[in-house]
Amino acid sequence: MISKIKSFFNFKTKQSLVLVLLVLIGTKINAQDNRSFQIFQFPANKIPTIDGNSDDWKIVPKNYAVGMDQLWDDSGKQPKADPKNLDVSVKVGWVKGLNRLYFLYEAYDNYWDFSQPGLHNDTFELIVDADQSGGPFIDRFHPNPSLTNTMDAYFSYHGVHAQNYHIFTPAVDKDWTMVWGSQPWIKNLPYANASYHYDFKPGQAGKLTLEFWITPFDYAGNDPSRAIESILKENRNIGLCWAIIDYDDVNKTENNGFWNLSKEHKMYGNASYSLPFKLMPLEKQFKKEIEAKWDFKVVNMTKREVAFIDESEGEISTWNWDFGDGTTSTQQNPTHQYKEAGKYVVILKILGPKGTSQLSKVWDVAVK
CATH class of the missing domain: 1.20.5 (Single alpha-helices involved in coiled-coils or other helix-helix interfaces)
Known part of the structure; x- marks a missing residue:
């Protein structure tokens, strides 16, 4: 018992x-x-110029900046952040209609280590998983043990559904970033661009400004002709993460800190440890109080049937469509059947408490 x-x-x-x-x-x-973060939407007439000058980013509110207070040194070498040793701020932006992510990386370091040609270099390591598919994405983490650390996995798997950019800060006598995978083409135009500004030499203290943009991919293999860009849409989240690898002595092989945005060290090869970043709408000061916008879709070309889609912004009371063939509609999203083939000038007029707005499109709508 x-x-x-x-x-x-x-x-x-x-x-x-x-x-x-x-x-x-x-x-x-x-x-x-x-935790979640925000990605600033740049107006189409204020897209940042990639020149290493941060003036274009002055319109970005301070709450978009991700600083050292969000990072932790998971190497255990630095118990807390010390701005006299390393101080970093990152802002992320996007432009509606472009599948690009813009970055402003500003950093002060008391010892910039970048004199060697290899990986021993102060680094901004960026992880992008734009469709939030998650999961491991480097060859050493392949779920099939027979493919772990193999060249087959490197070419077919490594960096394919999520990407790792090992960005050198600064890059001297080397490319601006190492893409950790079999798709180095993604770091060049027309998929990416970068520029630096700094005035220090190796071993000195100082401030660095890095401006760059990249194109995220849902699928990016060794062959660019098969690549699938990630489609960036307003109010959606994407997966992002980064770490700052700080070297403070050219004679030491180990870094002096691995400052990670994620709580998991292996975020560099597992997209499940990325964090949600929301693609924000335009800030209020950049929006018109009322603005007519519209699109269309040909529903049936044989019947010349076209669906019109209102995408206007602001408080709207009435819609008035002119289909360009002598007929009109006051519906918000009308469907119209054209009697004859042709190219038409279609006009949408809207009215609201804040005023009126009109948008015409010349010959966008064509039926046969």
């Missing part, structure tokens, strides 16, 4: 330990997921 009681308590103790472990693991995972 006594042995049965002992067995029962041992079983309950093990259950409790398992429960505690699960709670701790869950706490770590939840800690990874409880």
